Amino acid sequence: MTTIDDVAKAAGVSTSTVSYVLSGKRTISAPTRARVERAIEKLGYRPHAGARALASARTNVIALMAPLRVGVNVPVIMQFVAGVVTRARDFEHDVLLLTQDDVGGLDRVTSGSMVDALVMMDIEADDPRVPVVAAARQPTVLIGLPQDPEGLSCVDLDFEAAGRVAVRHLVRTGHTDVALIGSPPEVLRRHTSYAERLMRGLRDQARGAGVTVTVEACDATPAGAVQAVDTLLATAPDTTGIIVHNEAALPHVLARLAERGVTVGTDMSVVAVCPTDVALAQRIPMTSIDLPAEDIGKVAVDMVMARLGGDQPSETRLLAPVLTERESSAPGPAAS
Amino acid sequence: MTTIDDVAKAAGVSTSTVSYVLSGKRTISAPTRARVERAIEKLGYRPHAGARALASARTNVIALMAPLRVGVNVPVIMQFVAGVVTRARDFEHDVLLLTQDDVGGLDRVTSGSMVDALVMMDIEADDPRVPVVAAARQPTVLIGLPQDPEGLSCVDLDFEAAGRVAVRHLVRTGHTDVALIGSPPEVLRRHTSYAERLMRGLRDQARGAGVTVTVEACDATPAGAVQAVDTLLATAPDTTGIIVHNEAALPHVLARLAERGVTVGTDMSVVAVCPTDVALAQRIPMTSIDLPAEDIGKVAVDMVMARLGGDQPSETRLLAPVLTERESSAPGPAAS
DNA sequence: CTAGCGTGTTGAACCGCTTCGACAACCCGA
DNA sequence: TCGGGTTGTCGAAGCGGTTCAACACGCTAG
Numbered sequence: 173m174t175t176i177d178d179v180a181k182a183a184g185v186s187t188s189t190v191s192y193v194l195s196g197k198r199t200i201s202a203p204t205r206a207r208v209e210r211a212i213e214k215l216g217y218r219p220h221a222g223a224r225a226l227a228s229a230r231t232n233v234i235a236l237m238a239p240l241r242v243g244v245n246v247p248v249i250m251q252f253v254a255g256v257v258t259r260a261r262d263f264e265h266d267v268l269l270l271t272q273d274d275v276g277g278l279d280r281v282t283s284g285s286m287v288d289a290l291v292m293m294d295i296e297a298d299d300p301r302v303p304v305v306a307a308a309r310q311p312t313v314l315i316g317l318p319q320d321p322e323g324l325s326c327v328d329l330d331f332e333a334a335g336r337v338a339v340r341h342l343v344r345t346g347h348t349d350v351a352l353i354g355s356p357p358e359v360l361r362r363h364t365s366y367a368e369r370l371m372r373g374l375r376d377q378a379r380g381a382g383v384t385v386t387v388e389a390c391d392a393t394p395a396g397a398v399q400a401v402d403t404l405l406a407t408a409p410d411t412t413g414i415i416v417h418n419e420a421a422l423p424h425v426l427a428r429l430a431e432r433g434v435t436v437g438t439d440m441s442v443v444a445v446c447p448t449d450v451a452l453a454q455r456i457p458m459t460s461i462d463l464p465a466e467d468i469g470k471v472a473v474d475m476v477m478a479r480l481g482g483d484q485p486s487e488t489r490l491l492a493p494v495l496t497e498r499e500s501s502a503p504g505p506a507a508s
Numbered sequence: 509m510t511t512i513d514d515v516a517k518a519a520g521v522s523t524s525t526v527s528y529v530l531s532g533k534r535t536i537s538a539p540t541r542a543r544v545e546r547a548i549e550k551l552g553y554r555p556h557a558g559a560r561a562l563a564s565a566r567t568n569v570i571a572l573m574a575p576l577r578v579g580v581n582v583p584v585i586m587q588f589v590a591g592v593v594t595r596a597r598d599f600e601h602d603v604l605l606l607t608q609d610d611v612g613g614l615d616r617v618t619s620g621s622m623v624d625a626l627v628m629m630d631i632e633a634d635d636p637r638v639p640v641v642a643a644a645r646q647p648t649v650l651i652g653l654p655q656d657p658e659g660l661s662c663v664d665l666d667f668e669a670a671g672r673v674a675v676r677h678l679v680r681t682g683h684t685d686v687a688l689i690g691s692p693p694e695v696l697r698r699h700t701s702y703a704e705r706l707m708r709g710l711r712d713q714a715r716g717a718g719v720t721v722t723v724e725a726c727d728a729t730p731a732g733a734v735q736a737v738d739t740l741l742a743t744a745p746d747t748t749g750i751i752v753h754n755e756a757a758l759p760h761v762l763a764r765l766a767e768r769g770v771t772v773g774t775d776m777s778v779v780a781v782c783p784t785d786v787a788l789a790q791r792i793p794m795t796s797i798d799l800p801a802e803d804i805g806k807v808a809v810d811m812v813m814a815r816l817g818g819d820q821p822s823e824t825r826l827l828a829p830v831l832t833e834r835e836s837s838a839p840g841p842a843a844s
Numbered sequence: 845c846t847a848g849c850g851t852g853t854t855g856a857a858c859c860g861c862t863t864c865g866a867c868a869a870c871c872c873g874a
Numbered sequence: 875t876c877g878g879g880t881t882g883t884c885g886a887a888g889c890g891g892t893t894c895a896a897c898a899c900g901c902t903a904g
Contacts, residue, residue, distance in 0.1 A: 173621070175860055186884045191862060198863095201882060218619035222561030223860035226889045231558065233604070233622075240590040247582040254576040257607055266613075266622070268569070269605040271593055277602070283554035285509070285890095286569075286602065394791055423759065455730055511890055522854045527892060534893095537852060559890035562859045621860095 174215045182211040194219065225285065232265050234476065235287040237301070239272040239294045245419050248447060248465050249293065252315065255469020256291055263477050275301055282308035289476040291315065291469075295326075297363040311479035313472045317365045323486050325479065327471050330490035331366045331445075334461045335373025337493050338415045338443045341459070343381045346507025347413035347441060350378065351386040353400050353425055354417045360389055370417055370445065386411060390421045397424030405432060412504045417445040426455055442500040457498040464491060510551045519547035530555065561621065568601050570812065571623040573637070575608040575630045581755050584783060584801050585629065588651065591805020592627055599813050611637055618644035625812040627651065627805075631662075633699040647815035649808045653701045659822050661815065663807050666826035667702045667781075670797045671709025673829050674751045674779045677795070679717045682843025683749035683777060686714065687722040689736050689761055690753045696725055706753055706781065722747060726757045733760030741768060748840045753781040762791055778836040793834040800827060 180187040185204060192198040193208040200208075211217075225231045236256050238249055257267045268287055270277040272294060278301060281287045290305055295316030305312040306322040314326045342350050352374060354360070355367045371387065378385040386408040390400035400421070404411060416422050422444055426436060434440050437456060444451050444460040451460035471489060478484050516523040521540060528534040529544040536544075547553075561567045572592050574585055593603045604623055606613040608630060614637060617623045626641055631652030641648040642658035650662045678686050688710060690696070691703045707723065714721040722744040726736035736757070740747060752758050758780055762772060770776050773792060780787050780796040787796035807825060814820050 173860095176862095177860080187861080188863075188885075189883060192883085195862080198883085199881065204882075216619070218616070220562065220860050221620045221622040222558040222567065223889090224862080225558030226556065226562050226891080227860075227862040229862095229889080236605070240586060240593060246586045250576060250582050250586065253605075254607070257576060257605060261610070261613075266617070267605045269572070269589075269593060269603045271590070274597070277597075280554070281602070283552070284557045285554075286557040393789060427763070453729060509890095512892095513890080523891080524855075524893075525853060528853085531892080534853085535851070540852080556890050559859090560892080562861085563890075563892040565859080565892095 173220070174217045176217070176219065178215055179208065179211045179217050182215060183207045229285070231286060231288050233268050233287045234260055234265050234473070235268045235270055235278075235281045235290045237270040237272060237274070237278070237290065237292045241272065247450070248419055248463065251447060251465035252293055252469040255466035256473055257469075259470040259473035263473065265473075265477075275304060278304045278308070282310050289313075289480055291472045291476060295365065297365045297368070311476055313476040313479075315468060315472050317369070317488070319365075321486070321488065325475050325486040326488040327468055327475060328366065328490060329463055329468065330493055331369035332373035332376075333490070334445055334493035335370045335375075335415075336377040337495050338445065338461060339374055339377035339381065339383065339385070341443060341495055341497075341501075342413035342415075342441060342504065343377075343383055345413075345441060345501060345503055347383070347504030348506050349384050349386075349408060349410040350413040350415065351388065351404050351408060351411045352415045352417065353388050353390045353397075353404070353421065355389065356391045356396065356418070356421075357389040367417070374415065384408070384410075390418050390425070392418060392420035392424075394424045394427070397421050398428050401425055401428040401432065405434075412439070412502075413441040413443070415443045415445065419446045419450050422446060422450065422458075423454060430455075437499050437502050439502065441502040441504060443495070444500070448496070451496075451498065454500075456500055459496065459498045459501040461493045461495045467491070509556070510553045512553070512555065515544065515547045515551055515553050518551060519543045565621070567622060567624050569604050569623045570596055570601050570809070571604045571606055571614075571617045571626040573606040573608060573610075573614070573626065573628045577608065583786070584755055584799065587783060587801035588629055588805040591802035592809055595806040595809035599809065601809075601813075611640060614640045614644070618646050625649075625816055627808045627812060631701065633701045633704070647812055649812040649815075651804060651808050653705070653824070655701075657822070657824065661811050661822040662824040663804055663811060664702065664826055665799055665804065666829055667705035668709035668712075669826070670781055670829035671706045671711075671751075672713040673831050674781065674797060675710055675713035675717065675719065675721070677779060677831055677833075677837075678749035678751075678777060678840065679713075679719055681749075681777060681837060681839055683719070683840030684842050685720050685722075685744060685746040686749040686751065687724065687740050687744060687747045688751045688753065689724050689726045689733075689740070689757065691725065692727045692732065692754070692757075693725040703753070710751065720744070720746075726754050726761070728754060728756030728760075730760045730763070733757045734764050737761055737764040737768065741770075748775070748838075749777040749779070751779045751781065755782045755786050758782065758786065758794075759790060766791075773835050773838050775838065777838040777840065779831070780836070784832070787832075787834070790836075792836055795832065795834045795837040797829045797831045803827070 176187050176190050180190045193200050260267050289310050290312040293315045295314045295318050297319045299318050302318050312324050388400040388404050390396050436442050444458045448462045451458040512523050512526050516526045529536050529541050596603050625646050626648040629651045631650045631654050633655045635654050638654050648660050652664050653662050724736040724740050726732050772778050780794045784798045787794040
């Protein structure tokens with residue numbers, strides 16, 4: 173393995189000079205720099221990450237804790253991950269992947285100085301991991317909103333606003349009886365905050381507009397969708413507008429509606445809350461509120477890097493929802 | 509930050525003794541060990557990963573290169589990843605996540621001594637990454653089979669055998685005209701080896717059994733599935749057995765067959781090559797050849813760890829396919 | 845009684861890099 | 875001409891571990 177000393181020798185300078193060429197923390201004359209760079213090139217030198225971490229107290233690695241359990245929204249999770257990884261690379265950082273349940277891993281990587289910072293996905297209202305990372309010396313950004321952020325930064329789609337926007341859209345297009353087909357029951361039971369925030373926004377707006385709103389949980393299986401749709405059509409037969417917030421169930425919901433003779437885009441208006449590519453991959457292009465998963469991942473990294481640099485205070489960023497109208501929208505009974 | 513010296517002081521021993529307690533590489537008397545362990549506990553000591561890596565030339569991290577691009581088989585990829593991460597933890601290793609396209613990352617993490625070993629997914633026949641990792645000093649295991657493994661270990665499902673098993677199943681149940689609905693065209697164009705291996709096994713077995721076989725590529729979209737199914741029904745109307753090797757397209761293929769009035773499990777026998785949970789999540793439980801993604805990930809880690817320990821030679825492990833009959837199987841015209 | 849051995853512990857070198865303080869060389873203005 | 879500031883380079887002290895050679899000690903065997 174070639175070391176910094178080899179490079180120094182080859183270039184006829186001291187090791188510190190090589191180090192300064194690499195880091196740019198001191199001015200180096202052009203000719204010297206050139207000699208060093210040539211030597212680095214020739215020897216194929218790469219600094220030893222461990223040595224660097226030891227000496228500089230910087231690892232250039234961030235930890236990402238992601239839910240790998242096979243479940244509801246795998247493709248969405250992938251987009252978050254992709255966003256985090258690509259943006260981290262922009263900051264010359266690599267990503268260490270932790271699984272959601274590995275709470276001990278948080279202490280391992282922080283106390284062991286394996287990472288400079290952390291990003292944690294899929295935060296629940298009362299998440300046991302939050303106090304752990306709050307106590308770490310590395311900055312952390314949460315994707316999602318816990319009840320008490322304990323001084324940590326958070327980023328997420330503004331689901332409450334999304335709920336309002338969805339209802340507003342339906343009301344404006346003439347609907348007076350709307351419904352939500354949402355997350356699976358176990359997600360709701362976990363008090364995953366996004367589900368509750370969406371519902372809050374939705375009910376607020378509905379109340380303000382004098383509109384009824386029915387809520388159905390929905391398992392992300394064909395059977396779950398069948399049940400949710402059938403129950404909805406039975407208990408709230410006047411429903412003409414449905415908001416679906418469940419990527420995995422969406423195709424099954426649409427399929428069941430079709431089976432029940434309900435034509436989406438004519439008899440029924442459906443607004444999906446999901447990534448745009450999911451909205452476009454359905455049998456018809458769905459009117460949707462985008463869940464910009466990759467962007468959120470990137471923002472999370474931006475935020476965590478900002479905290480690494482200066483000592484900015486923690487902040488919470490809620491991204492404004494954007495609704496795009498496509499073919500699943502239909503005028504409602506109250507349409508003018 | 510508490511260091512090993514703090515622990516040594518607290519326990520009244522030398523730093524080397526603490527180190528040996530931690531590593532177990534030297535015998536330490538029970539009382540001494542107890543004192544040290546108590547001190548570690550009390551101080552909440554964690555060895556500094558960088559220092560350890562520097563001194564021991566071991567990072568306890570492996571790199572995993574996974575395709576994060578949003579595409580065909582995201583959930584399957586997740587399963588591989590989950591397998592790798594959980595098994596790595598069994599070996600006290602963490603996982604550094606690299607994206608498929610980050611070829612430079614390979615050199616970065618290997619030359620920079622960031623990792624002890626690598627696992628690479630989604631290997632293509634003529635994969636540019638293979639020579640890079642073959643030249644690295646860290647052992648690598650490939651998930652998939654390149655044309656020339658260059659001395660690297662490989663692991664994968666035995667897709668060739670899977671092709672044979674699938675055809676054998678169809679033949680045995682009375683089918684004489686079978687088809688493959690396979691990967692998207694661009695996957696085939698990339699010469700991803702699993703697709704070609706499956707086709708080889710399939711054609712071999714079909715030839716031996718005197719059975720015709722039609723092949724359709726298929727985009728993982730509703731439209732792609734429509735086209736594949738329609739083309740198939742038009743060009744090979746006698747087909748009574750279909751093998752689907754495309755997780756993402758599977759539901760759409762089934763939907764289109766239904767739309768065309770073809771009843772799977774009666775008029776048509778369908779064998780899926782996919783993870784079991786995907787097979788079970790369809791409108792009817794599918795007869796399938798399991799793609800044991802999580803297991804493959806685990807085996808990959810086992811193999812790479814074995815090479816880290818001793819200097820075992822490289823090996824290629826192809827997991828035997830297992831076909832499970834479910835409700836999508838139907839007797840064919842030649843059934844006795 | 846001593847040589848020889850095994851066991852448990854230690855001191856110190858070393859891993860490869862960063863960074864601080866020192867210094868030589870040069871240029872400026874007084 | 876000289877004091878004082880820049881600019882570019884260097885030496886050496888860590889950073890926090892691992893590991894090797896050495897050694898102290900208590901035993902056993904000769």
